[in-house]
Amino acid sequence: xxxxxxxxxxxxxxxxxxxxxxxxxxxxxxxxxxxxxxxxxxxxxxxxxxxxxxxxxxxxxxxxxxxxxxxxxxxxxxxxxxxxxxxxxxxxxxxxxxxxxxxxxxxxxxxxxxxxxxxxxxxxxxxxxxxxxxxxxxxxxxxxxxxxxxxxxxxxxxxxxxxxxxxxxxxxxxxxxxxxxxxxxxxxxxxxxxxxxxxxxxxxxxxxxxxxxxxxxxxxxxxxxxxxxxxxxxxxxxxxxxxxxxxxxxxxxxxxxxxxxxxxxxxxxxxxxxxxxxxxxxxxxxxxxxxxxxxxxxxxxxxxxxxxxxxxxxxxxxxxxxxxxxx
Numbered sequence: 629x630x631x632x633x634x635x636x637x638x639x640x641x642x643x644x645x646x647x648x649x650x651x652x653x654x655x656x657x658x659x660x661x662x663x664x665x666x667x668x669x670x671x672x673x674x675x676x677x678x679x680x681x682x683x684x685x686x687x688x689x690x691x692x693x694x695x696x697x698x699x700x701x702x703x704x705x706x707x708x709x710x711x712x713x714x715x716x717x718x719x720x721x722x723x724x725x726x727x728x729x730x731x732x733x734x735x736x737x738x739x740x741x742x743x744x745x746x747x748x749x750x751x752x753x754x755x756x757x758x759x760x761x762x763x764x765x766x767x768x769x770x771x772x773x774x775x776x777x778x779x780x781x782x783x784x785x786x787x788x789x790x791x792x793x794x795x796x797x798x799x800x801x802x803x804x805x806x807x808x809x810x811x812x813x814x815x816x817x818x819x820x821x822x823x824x825x826x827x828x829x830x831x832x833x834x835x836x837x838x839x840x841x842x843x844x845x846x847x848x849x850x851x852x853x854x855x856x857x858x859x860x861x862x863x864x865x866x867x868x869x870x871x872x873x874x875x876x877x878x879x880x881x882x883x884x885x886x887x888x889x890x891x892x893x894x895x896x897x898x899x900x901x902x903x904x905x906x907x908x909x910x911x912x913x914x915x916x917x918x919x920x921x922x923x924x925x926x927x928x929x930x931x932x933x934x935x936x937x938x939x940x941x942x943x944x945x946x947x948x949x950x951x952x953x954x955x
Contacts, residue, residue: 674760702875
């Protein structure tokens with residue numbers, strides 16, 4: 629999506645009818661140019677601009693588009709200085725990939741980007757993160773830690789706790805955390821987190837914290853999702869304002885990075901227990917072609933998965949591990 633198409637979409641976002649003539653005059657282009665832009669926009673998942681003879685063009689439902697000023701207004705001034713750059717992207721392959729390729733945050737500071745739509749969003753184990761335009765939260769924050777690479781092992785746990793807390797503050801109460809960092813509601817995935825780190829073994833290290841949160845995900849767009857899923861619209865009414873939610877998430881992530889730099893994972897482990905949805909249950913732990921079955925006994929001090937199995941209690945840390953509850 630180019631800037632001209634996004635400009636047109638912002639006019640149409642109110643869900644009201646706008647005639648081709650008025651749109652052309654407002655954007656200083658021809659009516660033919662308006663028609664071409666609408667055809668391009670309608671190719672993007674989540675956008676369906678209707679054309680009604682004698683009335684003009686409209687979206688069937690309004691779009692809650694992102695606004696950088698509204699997002700930053702939710703972040704307390706003392707934290708804004710720790711975030712020198714917030715980039716708002718209409719369409720991007722991946723917000724994590726974008727920051728990994730372009731950002732250069734200062735030590736103990738960050739850069740963030742948020743997108744209306746990702747075309748190649750990534751989850752754990754190479755999975756695709758499915759989203760539609762303007763109906764999800766696709767947010768990434770890059771932060772440079774003065775820590776060794778090994779010290780970042782529990783960062784995804786801390787981010788998961790952070791997201792769960794923000795959702796609680798928005799009024800959601802039925803959600804929980806699935807190791808290492810998925811947010812679930814009644815066994816269905818609501819949000820996922822992908823933390824990618826690089827740097828020197830002894831530090832400093834750059835970590836990119838990516839969050840994908842389903843707000844309103846149409847079933848028609850979810851055919852490629854290989855696990856039970858849900859969205860915030862199915863769990864919470866009314867939906868929170870999208871810019872407010874993104875701003876609150878970003879402020880909470882900034883605080884988490886600062887606290888993790890100073891105190892590590894320890895302050896987040898107690899809160900994890902409040903949201904842990906697998907404690908005491910029999911689970912399968914998958915590692916490539918291998919599977920271990922045991923009773924889930926919580927997390928170690930380093931954020932590893934603790935299982936009580938036939939061979940006794942063991943702790944697992946592999947990033948390739950997925951967890952499935954027994955049915």
